[in-house]
Amino acid sequence: MLYPLKRSLLCAAALLIHLGASAGEITLFEDVNFRGRAVNLHDTTDDLSRYNFNDKASSIVVRSGSWQICTDAGFRGNCRVLEPGEYPSLPGMNDALSSVREMGFNPGRPGRDPDRGNGGGYGRGSTLEVYSGAGQNGGSARVNRDTDDFVNIGFNDRTTSIVIYNGYWQLCSDANYNGVCRIFGPGRYDDLGRGLSGKVSSARMVDEREGRRQQYDPPQYPQYPQQPQYPQQPQYPQYQQRGAILLFPDRDMGGEPLALDRNADDLVQFGFNDRASSIVVNYGQWQVCVDSNYNGRCEIIGPGQYGRLNGMENQISSVRRVR
Secondary structure (H helix, E strand, O other): OHHHHHHHHHHHHHHHHHHHHOOOEEEEEEEHHHEEEEEEEOOOEOOHHHHOOOOOOOEEEEEEOEEEEEEEOOOEEEEEEEOOEEEOOOOOOOOOOOEEEEEOOOOOOOOOOOOOOOOOOOOOOOEEEEEEEOOOEEEEEEEOOOEOOHHHHOOOOOOOEEEEEEOEEEEEEEHHHEEEEEEEOOEEEOOOOOOOOOOOOEEEEEOHHHHHHHHHOOOOOOOOOOOOOOOOOOOOHHHOOOOOEEEEOEOOOEOOOEEEOOOEOOHHHHOOOOOOOEEEEOOOOEEEEEEHHHEEEEEEEOOEEEOOOHHHOOOOOEEEEOO
């Protein structure tokens, strides 16, 4: 007589596990301020055309989980990660979304991104995008797991720039994680620098603590120089005497810039709060945030020219160098 009771308890436990795995939820609205037709999603959706909602979202509510939204199908194009909260408008992405997915650990629920949870437990939900051209141009490939030979993905000795959406990755110039190796954290890297640019043959996820240590501490490997090498010389000589990072009031590097060589926890002090519309980074990796004291939505950008800031235009309140 106890068997039915045991079966009931097991079913209840399985249901609770399933509910716990279903925490992520996002709602897309057709109009600003959460109006119009809405689509509620719990699962990875690589093409919103299936819901007749491609290029239609104008506002979003993230009810739980962290979600990546992208302007192209297959999580390509301009992407951004949204945390729980209300987004009454989508500057730079209005009526442009084509794919969405929850970021983070996948406990095995069917229908979620099948590439998650690889890499021996490191960087679950991590995605590395590799590009054959500088500045995320040219051909591209998506890597979600340790790859000991890029020949297998048809991308050997082709990678010149990358984007890391989450987690830490070690990139190496030879197969099987040999040769010149460097660790990269979340961010956009327009040029991988000497020794790796156009020479990447393997990549693997690494533990976040080790990744952070390698990013901030002086490198211990002989192939590393003692100073960061992207770039050895500024990529944009017309700005090289101005500062490590330059914030411009107008798009496409227009107007008189604010040049910084140090952290700025509140751009009000510089008379530049919520004024940046384009950026040039000459040296280092910089975190830019929409609130003071490095709070709110933040993004990490590396050396390069950023003529459009999309959803962060005229919203940046603090910047700091993270590498």
